[in-house]
Amino acid sequence: xxxxxxxxxxxxxxxxxxxxxxxxxxxxxxxxxxxxxxxxxxxxxxxxxxxxxxxxxxxxxxxxxxxxxxxxxxxxxxxxxxxxxxxxxxxxxxxxxxxxxxxxxxxxxxxxxxxxx
Numbered sequence: 153x154x155x156x157x158x159x160x161x162x163x164x165x166x167x168x169x170x171x172x173x174x175x176x177x178x179x180x181x182x183x184x185x186x187x188x189x190x191x192x193x194x195x196x197x198x199x200x201x202x203x204x205x206x207x208x209x210x211x212x213x214x215x216x217x218x219x220x221x222x223x224x225x226x227x228x229x230x231x232x233x234x235x236x237x238x239x240x241x242x243x244x245x246x247x248x249x250x251x252x253x254x255x256x257x258x259x260x261x262x263x264x265x266x267x268x269x
Contacts, residue, residue, distance in 0.1 A: 157230045158218060164234070165214040165241045169207065172245055177203045183253075187260040202252060209248065214241055 177199060184202070185195040217237060224230040 154224075154230060157224070157234055161218065161234045161237050162214065164238050166211065168238070168242065169210045169214065169245065172249075173203055173206050173210070176206070176249065184256060187256045187263075189263060206248065206252075210241070210245060213244055217241065 180202075181195065181199050184199045185192065188195040188198060217240065221233050221237060224233050
């Protein structure tokens with residue numbers, strides 16, 4: 153991959169990471185607030201910490217994944233390489249997102265079990 157391709161990959165991946173992180177933080181607040189039984193301070197703190205962790209993991213993954221892939225010899229192969237790398241980043245974002253939802257849902261059901269139990 154050329155320096156231009158690396159720059160494109162980093163720009164696209166970091167843009168997607170930031171936009172998705174912002175959306176999850178903004179729209180996920182309601183879900184986290186429900187999981188924290190209405191405790192706004194705890195929900196906001198957890199939501200902020202989830203966002204920081206999300207950015208750290210994803211930006212590190214984007215940077216580390218930069219090294220992997222085939223050597224492209226044509227512009228089409230470079231484009232294909234960028235699209236593949238961005239696709240892997242998006243899949244990773246999705247898996248991490250569902251992992252966070254699973255953990256929050258587990259925490260919520262554990263708290264509900266204590267209240268009802």
